[in-house]
Amino acid sequence: MPVPAAASTALAELLGDRYSEALSERELHGQSETFHRAPPPDAVVWPVSTAEVSAIMAICHRHHVPVIGWGTGTSLEGHALATHGGVVMDMMRMDRVLEVRAEDMQVSVQPGVTREALNLELRATGLFFPVDPGANASLGGMASTRASGTTAVRYGTMRDNVLALEVVLADGRIIRTGTRAAKSSAGYDLTGLFVGAEGTLGIITELTLRLHGQPEEVAAAVCAFPTLDAAVECVTATIQSGIPMARIEFVDADAARAFNRFSGSQLREQPHLMVEFNGSPVSVKEDVQRFGELATEFGGEGFDWATTPEERAALWRMRHGAYRACLALRPGATAVVTDICVPMSHLPAAVAAAAEDIHGEGLLGPMVGHVGDGNFHSQLLVMPGDEAELAAAKRVAGRMAERALAVGGTITGEHGVGLGKRPLMRAQHGEAIGVMAAIKAALDPENIMNPGKMLPEAN
Amino acid sequence: MPVPAAASTALAELLGDRYSEALSERELHGQSETFHRAPPPDAVVWPVSTAEVSAIMAICHRHHVPVIGWGTGTSLEGHALATHGGVVMDMMRMDRVLEVRAEDMQVSVQPGVTREALNLELRATGLFFPVDPGANASLGGMASTRASGTTAVRYGTMRDNVLALEVVLADGRIIRTGTRAAKSSAGYDLTGLFVGAEGTLGIITELTLRLHGQPEEVAAAVCAFPTLDAAVECVTATIQSGIPMARIEFVDADAARAFNRFSGSQLREQPHLMVEFNGSPVSVKEDVQRFGELATEFGGEGFDWATTPEERAALWRMRHGAYRACLALRPGATAVVTDICVPMSHLPAAVAAAAEDIHGEGLLGPMVGHVGDGNFHSQLLVMPGDEAELAAAKRVAGRMAERALAVGGTITGEHGVGLGKRPLMRAQHGEAIGVMAAIKAALDPENIMNPGKMLPEAN
Known part of the structure; x- marks a missing residue:
């Protein structure tokens, strides 16, 4: 399903060679780090400014073309796959650190800045940005999946470290959420709403982040x-x-x-x-x-x-x-990665049950975890094409999620929902799914923002 | 504008003497700690369970009757005044500490538990709930205004310390948001959306709170x-x-x-x-x-x-x-209370400018503040009935807010919007007000949840 001709022409006029329908680019922007697979997107765009993102959204809105944000492509749940076709918006040319306000312990960045690039830039200030999911992900992507990682036990997740956002909505409107103050009681927490929304409500074009002093x-x-x-x-x-x-x-x-x-x-x-x-x-x-x-x-x-x-x-x-390293234990394998997070007192039982289940299914699934938060992963190694093995891995992952929910935990502590956790969303949220769907419908009535992700299909 | 007869009958049948149209009760539930004034509500209800809250909402939704949540009545911005008439829902009989999970450093409470009552209950556990706005407010009210106070510099605000909620929506549906895990990436952050929503999106009927170890x-x-x-x-x-x-x-x-x-x-x-x-x-x-x-x-x-x-x-x-104490400096006075919060580097100038402005207008306005967050208050003392003095106080408050916005701060750090800060919301949020209004319309299409608050009237 190619991009409609009118949209294609408008995007090419706007962006020149920063709009591409070349198969090589589409394939590069249709890959996943894990077992998730989808056809490549119909086109790729590389905006360099908020104004361009807004113009792209306006065009795609007018022509009902899906838009999927793209950062470093390190998602583990297929978040950025173009399952419904459309245009992948690669944010990596918006990669400027806009302003370091060391006295306020804040920085404003564009979404394509990676966490390592930011910390390199901050080296001389005595400050650093602590959220560390492992991969050298883009900060826009990290915000969109509400990422965390090894340091969350001390410094919190992206939820705690994003103070303000600039967001382009589905119809091209540009809004600013949050402030530069340490706290605010002024209205609905829109910053919190867009953090973790996985590009289904808007495209993040600027982030104001909380910095921390480098420890002595x-x-x-x-x-x-x-x-x-x-x-x-x-x-x-x-x-x-x-x-x-x-x-x-x-x-x-x-x-x-x-x-x-x-x-x-x-x-x-x-x-x-x-x-x-x-x-x-x-x-x-x-x-x-x-x-x-x-x-x-x-x-x-x-x-x-x-x-x-x-x-x-x-x-x-x-x-x-x-x-x-874990992939290399079994050359050629791909992975189903689990990500449950449970209340601390349930962690020992959750890890023990996972280990038993993995061995019971005859799988190889090394485990690592940010266990100070009650969060751990199993990397279930499966050979591409071995449907029985994939089914076994999915059974194990499903049972881990069920056990997490049974003790009040979550199906995903930090990887996000994407495609992989979507079938479990109703089990976790029950009636609240209706509220999420109402918000999605209110902000993206044409359903062009990363469609087919996060919310169960019926919504 | 009395409650429609059909609604009145249904509520009285449901609640017996926990439904009242007596003037004395209505006046008790129509007061404000500060200068804000409105007619009393048309009726008062005292639910004792989530099921009752749900049934009350279903009745009021059917008959288009506004519902305003009420805790300890200590709001400083007229949040709980029935400006559009309707029923005040007094949550203070839902005051049970439901479960202390010391090993997980969590507690589940009903919304009418006050912070002092909770900490009394926790005394023997070695844990405490740190958020401390001064007043012995109800935890439901504190969540609804995104309260903070003296300890936020160390322990964060209600945003940081509410893990999960049970909420009754405008039409009576009951949902659960969040989990008992320390973090989650599963879907839109509905907990964060209801915290600080000031009862305009739903009624909080249960809270799961993060506890902290009592310091050695x-x-x-x-x-x-x-x-x-x-x-x-x-x-x-x-x-x-x-x-x-x-x-x-x-x-x-x-x-x-x-x-x-x-x-x-x-x-x-x-x-x-x-x-x-x-x-x-x-x-x-x-x-x-x-x-x-x-x-x-x-x-x-x-x-x-x-x-x-x-x-x-x-x-x-x-x-x-x-x-x-500050009210007592001028017997008979009431107060216009300001609440701006600015980035740390702008705090000295903001405090100095406020002091100069207060003295310039010839007002008495003692200042206190949670300055570790960049948040401070002036309590502008005005005599009831002195319209010139009230106008001067509002001018000072308005200029403080303008200066806060000019440096990227917020019009309210912790008191919330209510009636008092509503006229400033567009100045702070610009186009984002449209997103807040869309969310409000999606979740409360009849506009019965605390109408006339928070969002500018045009929305």
Whole structure:
């Protein structure tokens, strides 16, 4: 279903060679990191300004052409696949850091700035942007999926770190949400509404982000535990004790094995925790000691402290490489990635049940997790084309989600809904799906903003 | 405009003597803490369950009767006044703490539980609910106005501490938003949408709140500064230095005078900061020392440390009594209360300009503020019936709001919009008002949920 000729002509006139119907570009913008598949979009556009995004939306609105936002393409749930055809809007040429306001601990950026590029830009300010999903994702994409990652236990998620947005609506109108103040009680929280909306309500064209002071002192370590239960119980005990963790990451024995093969580490093939403490020298010393005592109680041993910035960078590079490392355990495989998040007291049982279920189905599914938030992932490795294996992986993922919902948790802690979690949305939200659908219909009556995602099809 | 007979009969049948059209009850539920005035509502209802709230909404929806939620009646912007007539729904008989989940650091409560009642209930758990707007408000009301207060600089606002809600919609449908997990990427952030919606989208019937560990060590102090500028500059320097403040409150010379008269304190009639530090003994000691050094740089002196729990309670009781204390400076007066919030770097200029403007108009307007967030209040004292004075106070409030908007701030940091800030909403939000209006129309097409509030009348 090609772009209607009138729309195609208008877009080409507006954008010149920044509008393309070439198959190579369409295919590049139709890929997914995981098992999700869809035909490529009908065209790709590369806007360079808010005004252009607005003009593109106005054209596509007039001609009922779907528009799907695109960042770095690192989504794990097929969010940016053009399942209903239409135009993929690649935001990566809107990549300027617009203004650093160090005194206010804020920055304004365009959506195509990646988190690593932003932190490079901030290097000299003593400030940094903490949200860290692993991938060097674009900040617009991170906001759209309400991303979080390893540091959320200390610094919160994108929900907590986006202060204000500029958004282009489905019909091309440009709005600003939020303010530069630390808090506001003035009206509906539209910033919060667009963060996590996965491009189904509008296109984010500018973000105002909260920055944080670089900690004076940082300490990081990895340590091994005799059992999966012991490692996870140590996490809940740590969080409940109030030790202010900057990161507390869980890695199971399969993932440790994957790291060793892929990153050349020499971890024992056992469950591990990777931890980091931020603060003043005095407070970090105290936190390290208290955590050490707790970990020892749970059988933690073989503490390997990363004392230099280089060693710490290597440690977190290894953690961030988990996705590729785990894929490499089974060459040629793709992955079904789970993302449940449960209340802390239910974490040990949730991890144990997942492990049992994965082994029961005969799957290989290394687990890692931001367990300080009660969030963990299994990367269920499946061979493309093996429908039985894919079905088994989906069964495991479905049961993990059911168990999460049964204890008041969520089907997705940070990856978002996209295509993958859409069938589970009604189970999680019940009648509230009707409210989401009403909001979607109110803001995008033509259903051209990333259609076919997030909300169940009936809506 | 009485309640239509059919609705009146249906409500009386449903609720018995928990439905009242008695003038005394209507007048009790038509009062405002500040200068806002409106006729009393046509009737009052006291539901005791979610099912009753749902049934009441269904009746009122059928008969197009406005419904206005009511908590402790401590709103400062006339939020709960029945400007369009209708039924006030008093939520204070839904006052049960439903479940304390200490291991998950969460609690589920009904909306009529007050923050003090909750913390009394939590006393033995080692946990507490930190959001503290001063008044012993109901938690449903605090969520509805997105309240914050003295502790937001450390623990965040209601936006950050409400995890999940049960809400009854305009037509009586009951939905649940959010989860018990620490974070979620599953769909639109409806919890965030209802928090701060001021009862214009639905009635909150249950809240799941985040709890925090009681700090091992607490230190609090009050100290005097030679000038208003010096006190406020000390705040921005403190926040920028990253010292983790639990509270940092500003009080001007007029407010100090009011405290002395009302609370029997012996503060110098100068600007003051009131501060509190929470943490481990080691970290609090370090924070106290670093803050002391900074304060001294800005001329702070006469540190009065509250070392016992009783002394600390007295200090914060004094601060919480600011509203009454300032009113007592001018017997018979009522107040126009301002609530702007600005980026930190603009705080000194904003406070200085406000002081100059207040004096320029010949008004008495003591200032206090949660300045760690960039948020401060002036309580502009006006005599009821003195229209010239009221007009002057409104001019000052309007110019403060304009200056806040000019530097990217907000017209209301924590009090909400209600009636008072409604005329300024378009200036703050521009085109985004259209999105808010679309959401309102989608969720409350009959416009029966607290009509005439928050959104400009044209919408």
